[in-house]
Amino acid sequence: MNKIEKVLKTYGTPTYIYDIDILKSRVSYLKEKFGSKYELVYAVKANTFIAKHLEELVQRYEICSPGEYHICKKLNISPQKMVISGVYKDQETMEEMLLEETDILKYTIESLNQYHLLDALTKKYQKKIHLLIRLTSGNQFGIEKEELLELLENHHSPWMMIDGIEYFSGTQKHSIHRIEKEVTLLLDLLEEIKKRGISIKEIEYGLGLPVFYYQGEEFLEDEFLTQVKQELDRIPIKVTLELGRSIAASCGFYLTKVVDMKENRYGKFAILDGGIHHLVYYGQTMAMKIPYYEILPQREDTEETYQLCGSLCTINDFLVKNIRTRTLHLGDVFVFQKVGAYSATEGISLFLSRDLPKVVLVQKNQMILARNTIQTSDINFPNNVVEE
Ligand SMILES: Cc1ncc(COP(=O)(O)O)c(C=O)c1O
Numbered sequence: 001m002n003k004i005e006k007v008l009k010t011y012g013t014p015t016y017i018y019d020i021d022i023l024k025s026r027v028s029y030l031k032e033k034f035g036s037k038y039e040l041v042y043a044v045k046a047n048t049f050i051a052k053h054l055e056e057l058v059q060r061y062e063i064c065s066p067g068e069y070h071i072c073k074k075l076n077i078s079p080q081k082m083v084i085s086g087v088y089k090d091q092e093t094m095e096e097m098l099l100e101e102t103d104i105l106k107y108t109i110e111s112l113n114q115y116h117l118l119d120a121l122t123k124k125y126q127k128k129i130h131l132l133i134r135l136t137s138g139n140q141f142g143i144e145k146e147e148l149l150e151l152l153e154n155h156h157s158p159w160m161m162i163d164g165i166e167y168f169s170g171t172q173k174h175s176i177h178r179i180e181k182e183v184t185l186l187l188d189l190l191e192e193i194k195k196r197g198i199s200i201k202e203i204e205y206g207l208g209l210p211v212f213y214y215q216g217e218e219f220l221e222d223e224f225l226t227q228v229k230q231e232l233d234r235i236p237i238k239v240t241l242e243l244g245r246s247i248a249a250s251c252g253f254y255l256t257k258v259v260d261m262k263e264n265r266y267g268k269f270a271i272l273d274g275g276i277h278h279l280v281y282y283g284q285t286m287a288m289k290i291p292y293y294e295i296l297p298q299r300e301d302t303e304e305t306y307q308l309c310g311s312l313c314t315i316n317d318f319l320v321k322n323i324r325t326r327t328l329h330l331g332d333v334f335v336f337q338k339v340g341a342y343s344a345t346e347g348i349s350l351f352l353s354r355d356l357p358k359v360v361l362v363q364k365n366q367m368i369l370a371r372n373t374i375q376t377s378d379i380n381f382p383n384n385v386v387e388e
Contacts, residue, residue: 011367013333014274015357015358015360016253017362018253018370023251042060043064044064045244046244046342049359049371052077058247059081061083063085079097080104083132084108085107094118095125098122098127108132129160132166132204134165134167164200165202167186174219203237203238205232206241211282214281214292215290250340256273258332259330267305268304272334277351279347280342295326297333300326302326304326308320
């Protein structure tokens with residue numbers, strides 16, 4: 001019996017499995033591709049459950065909300081590994097962070113208001129901090145290049161050290177030309193900074209490396225990463241690579257069981273005990289693409305075409321349409337692969353008050369129940385109802 005079958009036997013469905021051995025070999029691969037010059041920053045939003053297991057493998061964690069911060073703190077991840085990012089930084093959480101016994105490694109600045117907030121708080125608490133200023137890519141995140149240059153020129157705080165720039169413009173970037181353009185943009189910015197007689201130490205760069213989730217999509221990752229590294233090598237200062245999806249996706253599996261079947265004039269339907277509230281790859285694919293999956297128990301059988309639906313009350317709850325696969329029976333379990341990033345956190349998990357799946361971490365021969373089933377009926381319950 002393999003690891004997945006063991007988890008299935010012990011914990012049933014719906015369940016996420018995160019395989020820490022796969023995670024570790026994935027990070028080793030990325031490190032090997034980029035070389036020791038490039039440190040890795042793990043974007044915690046991709047998957048909080050695996051964060052602790054990356055402690056020895058990544059240099060930093062990118063944390064974007066009070067919730068992510070409290071999870072990392074509870075996991076005993078050192079503040080010296082934390083980069084506090086996020087478009088909304090509230091005063092209360094910033095004060096809590098500043099008063100940490102061990103200093104937070106760095107804070108990002110996403111707006112001038114964030115700069116002024118941290119300026120005031122560091123003065124108040126006489127606390128030295130390190131900053132990365134986020135350059136916008138034309139949206140609500142970060143600040144404009146001109147504002148950034150002005151901020152660097154006028155920055156005189158004895159409490160805040162500006163170490164560098166943060167840049168992230170989006171995810172699933174598979175075009176080397178896009179990366180090349182971004183690196184050129186960053187080099188131009190470095191030139192402008194230098195012209196003003198200012199020097200910065202580093203760029204934290206969210207590359208948005210892609211994951212190919214669906215069958216039939218061809219992508220030569222090895223070659224692509226070699227090209228990406230060549231682009232990065234043009235940057236003359238330290239670069240750290242902020243990554244979520246590319247680190248986390250491959251270690252995850254989502255197990256969901258066929259709980260009902262029917263056939264009507266529109267086709268054969270298999271109803272699963274999970275659904276689109278648990279399974280998120282990237283964007284809206286309208287279930288037209290076939291993800292990587294296997295079906296347990298393994299069985300030689302004839303093939304049929306099915307519509308795979310979840311158990312939500314919405315006609316949109318299609319996991320896959322027109323999937324040609326072996327004949328299904330009640331109790332068969334679909335094991336969807338590459339679900340280690342975002343699936344558990346981005347889904348519309350509260351819809352229909354269905355339970356949240358279990359989360360099981362597997363490593364070597366060990367299974368750890370990282371989260372038991374959670375009933376969302378408690379979360380969706382209005383506990384201030386007035387009884388008549
Ligand atoms: C600032 C920032 N950095 C890094 C990431 C991680 O992106 P990815 O999962 O594409 O690596 C995100 C994702 O939203 C982000 O907002």
